[in-house]
Structures are given as structure tokens and as C-alpha cells.
Amino acid sequence: NAGVTQTPKFQVLKTGQSMTLQCAQDMNHNSMYWYRQDPGMGLRLIYYSASEGTTDKGEVPNGYNVSRLNKREFSLRLESAAPSQTSVYFCASSNRVRGYGYTFGSGTRLTVV
Amino acid sequence: TQLLEQSPQFLSIQEGENLTVYCNSSSVFSSLQWYRQEPGEGPVLLVTVVTGGEVKKLKRLTFQFGDARKDSSLHITAAQPGDTGLYLCAGANDKIIFGKGTRLHILP
Numbered sequence: 001n002a003g004v005t006q007t008p009k010f011q012v013l014k015t016g017q018s019m020t021l022q023c024a025q026d027m028n029h030n031s032m033y034w035y036r037q038d039p040g041m042g043l044r045l046i047y048y049s050a051s052e053g054t055t056d057k058g059e060v061p062n063g064y065n066v067s068r069l070n071k072r073e074f075s076l077r078l079e080s081a082a083p084s085q086t087s088v089y090f091c092a093s094s095n096r097v098r099g100y101g102y103t104f105g106s107g108t109r110l111t112v113v
Numbered sequence: 114t115q116l117l118e119q120s121p122q123f124l125s126i127q128e129g130e131n132l133t134v135y136c137n138s139s140s141v142f143s144s145l146q147w148y149r150q151e152p153g154e155g156p157v158l159l160v161t162v163v164t165g166g167e168v169k170k171l172k173r174l175t176f177q178f179g180d181a182r183k184d185s186s187l188h189i190t191a192a193q194p195g196d197t198g199l200y201l202c203a204g205a206n207d208k209i210i211f212g213k214g215t216r217l218h219i220l221p
Contacts, residue, residue, distance in 0.1 A: 004155075042213035043156075043201070090155050101146050102209070104155030 002026050006091050006105035013081045013112045021076040021108050023091030031094045032074035033102065034058075034066060036087040043090070049074055081112045116140075117204050117212035125218040129191055134215040136202035137184045143206055145178055145185045150199040150214070192219045 004025045013019055025032065034046040035058075045058030049068040063085060065077045074093075078085060088109050092102040120135045136145070144163040148156035160169050162178035162185065169176045173196075175188040189196055199214045 040213070043211040045208075092155070100144075100205075101148075101158035101161050102156075102203075103158070104148075106153070106155050 004091055004093055004103050004105035006089075006108050008108060009106070010109050011111070013078075013110065015082060015112060017081050018077065018079050019081065019110075020078075021089055021091075021110075022073070023075065023105060024073045025091075025093040025103070026072065027093060027103060028071070029093035029095050029103070030071070032068065033092045033094075034064075034074070034076045035090045035092065036060065037090060037107075038087050046076065046089075078110075081110075083112045086110060086112045117202055117210055119200075119202060119212035119215050121215060122213070123216050123218075125220060126192060127220050128193055131188070131190050132192055132217070133186055133188045134200055134217070135184065135186050136204075136212055138204060139183065140204065140206075141182050142204035143182075144204075145182070146203045146205065146209075147176055147185070147187055148201040148203065150201060151197075156199075156201055189217075192217075194219045194221050 007022045030051045033048040035043045037043050044060050046060055046064050047058055047066040049055045052071045055066050067075045088107045090107050091105045094100050094102045118137045146161045147159045150156040160176045165180045165182045167178045173190045177186050197219050199216050201214045202212045203209050
């Protein structure tokens with residue numbers, strides 16, 4: 001099925017370890033996003049890419065880096081994981097930066113111990 | 114700062130009842146979206162409303178965008194257990210901001 005694919009689905013890291021969350025979409029969307037979802041906090045934007053070759057910070061970018069590898073792929077990297085980064089991470093894509101709905105992946109549940 | 118307030122935060126009702134959940138802001142949005150999220154999954158887009166006063170229907174779900182484009186409501190008729198989930202609204206201008214959601218539980 002067409003959509004947004006995220007890997008891995010689950011991950012446990014030790015404090016200080018690094019990892020990259022992968023995201024790929026096959027809908028030819030221009031814009032891609034990384035969100036984190038925490039109880040009581042809702043969805044918060046980490047980084048986004050309005051188009052291939054551009055990336056911008058969202059609401060909570062500290063501790064993260066991103067790479068828009070090509071039009072399909074947008075990865076999120078944690079260089080030195082901290083317990084505060086325990087969360088569920090969602091990648092999303094859309095045809096435009098504003099005004100139109102997102103297609104979300106099924107999420108990565110990350111625990112940092 | 115643009116904020117979207119959703120109410121109620123939690124709602125548990127019996128199958129067959131009707132319900133309305135709300136999404137309110139002091140800001141004007143160019144469009145507003147509703148999503149449903151089930152446990153372990155990402156949010157799924159239900160509808161986008163763009164015109165003040167617009168009403169859209171999706172089977173037993175009715176979505177309304179306020180005349181001033183600052184608020185929206187979602188009404189579910191004859192709720193079913195399959196309607197259980199987290200309902201998120203999202204307002205769009207230059208950015209999209211999400212409310213924290215209404216967690217709906219339909220009891221069989």
C-alpha cells in the first residue's frame with residue numbers, strides 16, 4: 001500500500017548511544033516532517049523539509065538532526081540519546097507545507113534508559 | 114502563539130449514543146483538519162475544512178468549521194466501538210499546529 005514507512009518500529013537505547021530513524025514515502029510528496037508524541041504534550045514538530053534539499057527547525061529541534069536524502073526519504077538522527085528523548089516518533093508527508101492534510105507513518109517507539 | 118484547545122479531553126459513552134467534541138482557538142486558520150489515531154498507529158486524516166461555516170459529512174461523522182474559522186466541531190451519530198480512538202484537530206496557516214486531542218471510548 002502507498003504511504004509512509006518508518007523503521008524501526010521499536011528501539012531501546014542506552015543513554016549516550018546514537019541512532020537514525022528512517023522514513024520513506026512513495027506518494028511523490030514534496031514536504032516531510034518529524035514529530036514526537038508524548039502523553040499530555042500532543043504532537044510536537046521536531047524538524048521539517050518543505051522540499052528536497054531544504055530542512056528547517058520545528059518546535060523542539062534540540063538533540064536531533066535530519067537529512068532529506070532525496071524526495072522520498074527523510075531521516076532523523078539522535079547523536080547522543082537522553083532519557084528525555086523517550087517518545088513515539090512519527091514521520092509525515094504532504095504535498096504542501098500548509099493547508100493540506102498529512103499522511104503519517106505508524107511510528108517508532110523509542111525508549112532511552 | 115497559536116493554540117488549539119480540544120474538549121473534552123476524555124469521553125466514554127455507550128454504543129448508540131451521540132456525541133460532539135470541540136476544537137477552539139483565538140486564532141483564525143486558513144483550514145482545519147481532523148485526524149483519528151488508534152493505539153500503536155499514526156494519525157489518519159479524516160477531513161479538511163477550508164471555508165467558514167463549511168459542513169462535511171463522513172458516514173456518521175459530521176464536521177463543521179466555525180464561521181470565523183477559529184473553531185470546529187465533530188459530531189458522531191450513533192457511536193460504535195469502532196469509533197474508539199484519539200481525535201486530533203489541526204489548524205493550518207503558515208504552519209500546522211495540533212491540538213492535544215480528545216480520547217474517545219465507546220462501550221459496547
